[in-house]
Amino acid sequence: MSGAGYLRSDRSFLNMPFRTLLELRNCAGPGLAAFVRYGYCAIAIGVVVLCGLQLAAAPSQPLDQPPASVGTIAEEPITPIPEPPPIDPRKVKLGERLFGDPRLSRDNSRSCLSCHDVSSNGATTKRQDIGLDGSSLPFNTPTIFNATLNFRLGWEGRLRTMESDVQAALANPQIMGISISEVVAKLAADPDMRKEFTAAYGSGPDAANMVDAITSFERTLVTPDSKFDRWLTGDAAALSKEELNGYWLFKSLGCVSCHQGVNVGGNLFERHGIFHPLASPKPEILRVPSLRNVATTPPYFHDGSAQTLDEAVRKMGLAQLNSTLTDQQVNAIVAYLQTLTGKYRGSPVGASP
Incomplete structure (x- = not known):
């Protein structure tokens, strides 16, 4: 049985505690030395089919010849994206307005849309976006689409919630470079904004409802109804x-051992x-990044060094x-x-909405 076949029949590792997964996966190395040094991890690594390491058993047919049946859909390691959750439309509308409001930056020069263009791919086409000080940001910008489905946020996975992600972006001197209190003061000085906040939250803008409005909008940024989801x-x-x-190659080669679940990734850490x-x-x-909408989000990798999907697949x-x-x-x-x-x-x- 191939690694992918095993994964379909037993996916209990997806429910393992995060720390356990990280410890197991970090045992993986580029050669036998890793297994010698971390021998106690060898069996666990084989069972969970780590990224970059396939089970020893070879497929029963050549990799370019898929079986007559790819598998039972109900057993697939990837699940469809659900529809957006029900959220008060007044909060979503206000959050969308804030998402495009340059007053959320220190010098009123940029908004969330500057790096996360929801009219295109939810990010940009730049290898690395430019910070407030004119220098390049340290990582390629991940798409905001389906970010709410990730178990951690950011390339290093330091943020656990959408709220913490918004707060970190505001405070980051390269991104927005502003305190929440400064944002609230700007918004409170706008009669229209006070009216919208009162309609949605029963009071004017404050730190909590400002962040909640933005994350309410971000939680609607899911993208269901792909061809694969329909399948x-x-x-x-x-x-x-x-x-x-x-798709069969994606599973049989081992790609799916890191890129699975509803977001086709986004739920594990991995050594690259x-x-x-x-x-x-x-x-x-x-x-591990999500592969949802990946064809629309070049360039690829944390440093944006792969310009095309073809190049990214070969390098991976x-x-x-x-x-x-x-x-x-x-x-x-x-x-x-x-x-x-x-x-x-x-x-x-x-595509343009």
Whole structure:
């Protein structure tokens, strides 16, 4: 049985405590030395099918020849994106207005939309966005779409909630460079804003309801109804033969051991460059990014060093799986990844609503 097959039949590791997963996965290294030094982890690593390490048993057929049946949809390691949660529309509307309000920055020069453009991919197309001081931000900007479905936020996973993420962005001297009290003072001086806050919260702007309004809007930024989600929910004709082949390769090669769950990632930490260098070497351990809408979010990796999805797939295969993927394999996997583009307000992500 392949690693992916085992994963489909027993996914109990997805419910393991975060610290346990991190300790187990950090045992992985680029060679046998890691197993010798951390021998007590070897069995656990084999069971949970770590990223970059496949089970010893080989697939029963060549990797470019998928089985007649890819698997039972109900057993798949990826689940469909749900519809946005029910939230008071007055709070969402106010949060959307705040998301695009430059008064949330120290010098009124930028808003959340400056780096998280929800009219396109929820991020930007830049390798690294520019900070308030004119220098490059340390990481490629992750998309805000489906961020609420991640178990941690940011490339280093230091933030646990959407609220803490908003607060950190405001306080960061490179991003917004402003205190919450300063933002509240700006908003309270605007009669229209006071009216909107009172309608949504029963009082004028304050630290708590300002952050709540923004996160209320962010929680609606989920993108259901991708081609792959339609396949997962029973539309057998939603995917082409090549796309299905790409999904089978995605599982059989081991990609799914890190990129699974509702967000096709976003729920684990991983060491990058296990077998070969992948991108900038620091930090060594990162939160696994979601692959939702990945076809719309180049460039790729934490440093934005991969310009195309084709390049990213090839580099990941070598760095994390120690596999030099063929053109046929890459094309099929890319075709599958393109099926992960969902819809926001009725339009595919990356297209104008």
